[in-house]
Amino acid sequence: MNQLHARYPFLESARAAVQAADVDLAAVVSRDGAVVERALERVERALDEGDVGEPRRRTRMELLSYPVARVLVSLVDEHVLTRKYARAEAATAHERIERDRTDTTELKSTGAESITLGALLAEFDLTDDIRETPEGYRVDVGAYLHLAADEWGDEWRLVNRDLQTGEVPLSEGELLVLVRQAVRKRVADGLPLSVPDAIGDELEAEMAQVRETLADLELMRDIDTVVPDLFPPCMRYLLDQVQKGEHLEHHSRFAIATFLTSIGMSTDDIVDMFQVNPGFGEEATRYQVNHIRGETSATQYSPPSCATMQSYGDCVNMDDLCERISHPMAYYEQKLDGADEDEVVDWREREGEAESQTS
Ligand code: SF4
Structure with a gap:
């Protein structure tokens, strides 16, 4: 488990690191209050702020809070929560990826590990679908449609794109938006998980808190918002x-x-x-x-x-x-x-x- 895994816990290598460490999630939720607290923060921030907050310094705790947060989301099992949580993890990842690409000072000073665009594309099997050009990037139309489908705004509609020989031109910023969608899909994949009772029992108080936040949010939204x-x-x-x-x-x-x-x-x-x-x-x-x-x-x-x-x-x-x-x-x-x-x-x-x- 390293800093990169803690910053990007959805990576396959992060999952493999948790597996290799032979972590017993039931033992973690019953004994490691700090992991559970951070997991709850991930979920609550997803509802309140649309992100999952700043990473903690302790790599193991930060990384393990991700699977525990997914467990918590699964236990509450509300569609709106799952959607908001996946979006929030993706929004935070997007912000960190952008920071990694522009700000090397902070990374050096904290000793964190950054991720390259090439590694991200490989992570999501997109290497063969994206081509760098002098003007920016070109993405295969199939991959574009898959990832841009959930983006709102007319600019993402294929009819408004300069489609050429099966490829859609993109700026780097737009490519990172598509990567964000790939992260969102990865986070949402498999949710809700099937959670053993022993783990569910340990997380009852956290489940109740998330349900309460969710209820407050829905009430507020349903009744009174005019945009x-x-x-x-x-x-x-x-x-x-x-x-x-x-x-x-x-x-x-x-x-x-x-x-x-x-x-x-x-x-x-x-x-x-x-x-x-x-x-x-x-x-x-x-x-x-x-x-x-x-x-x-x-x-x-x-x-x-x-x-x-x-x-x-x-x-x-x-x-x-x-x-x-x-x-x-x-x-x-x-x-x-x-x-x-x-x-x-x-x-x-x-x-x-x-x-x-x-x-
Ligand atoms: S009725 Fe309104 S919301 Fe429903 S499909 Fe037509 S435009 Fe969209």
């Missing part, structure tokens, strides 16, 4: 139409209004969001929104599914993520889950700041 840039394409389109003062059919108005109430917007917020257009009818909007949220009716309405949206012609501008979800709320939740912290700026906070600047 129009992350709305599904259909809702962005409908909101745009409303704000331009275009007439919307009843079903379209119903769809956007139920979506906005479901993500926690009050009637006043919705009126504020709609009224950038001078022709908008405040009273009709208030009436409709209050009706939808169940204040003037016996029913609280939910937004329509993608299938219903499609049948009314309200499903427009579908993107890659649309292919994998069946409800606009699921789209929005996934976008929020995957967004960087600085992307998740609530519309109401921005509006509040703008108002206080103009008053």
Whole structure:
């Protein structure tokens, strides 16, 4: 076990080192509180910060915290946790790889071992798929599609790439993003693990803590986050139409209004969001929104599914993520889950700041 393994615990050589040391994971979780504590930190930071934190100095402890964290994620066994954990391990690895490539001073001073791009490509069997060119890199289209599929943003769509003879040109930064995806897939691979009862019993308190954090996070996200840039394409389109003062059919108005109430917007917020257009009818909007949220009716309405949206012609501008979800709320939740912290700026906070600047 060495520093490189502790910094990049997903490497095959790190796994082999743990195996060669004949580590008994049950004994580790029952006797080594520091390993368990660091493992819990990995998982909690994945939920709270989207990374797994700074490595500890003790190589063995840092390296062993990775398999224990995977065990913990497996015991809790929630899809959103597994996804966020794998993304966080990959985000931290990405940051360290970038640091390794730019900052040799720190590595020398800490005695840490860095990893080369060539070694990373070999690790993920990508050596034959990537070619260095004077302008940057070229990646085989099959490998590109495999790794870029989960990247959001139009720039990753193949139609927006200059595909030439089966290869996609990439900058070094973009190549490292694909490596990050390879790390994410490696971390997620095999999860959830089948965990012996003896280990599960030892980690009960940590499981409870992760579940609590998860519950807090879901509550916060489900109820109250308004980030129009992350709305599904259909809702962005409908909101745009409303704000331009275009007439919307009843079903379209119903769809956007139920979506906005479901993500926690009050009637006043919705009126504020709609009224950038001078022709908008405040009273009709208030009436409709209050009706939808169940204040003037016996029913609280939910937004329509993608299938219903499609049948009314309200499903427009579908993107890659649309292919994998069946409800606009699921789209929005996934976008929020995957967004960087600085992307998740609530519309109401921005509006509040703008108002206080103009008053
Ligand atoms: S697939 Fe669903 S989320 Fe995507 S645009 Fe259509 S209705 Fe909206």
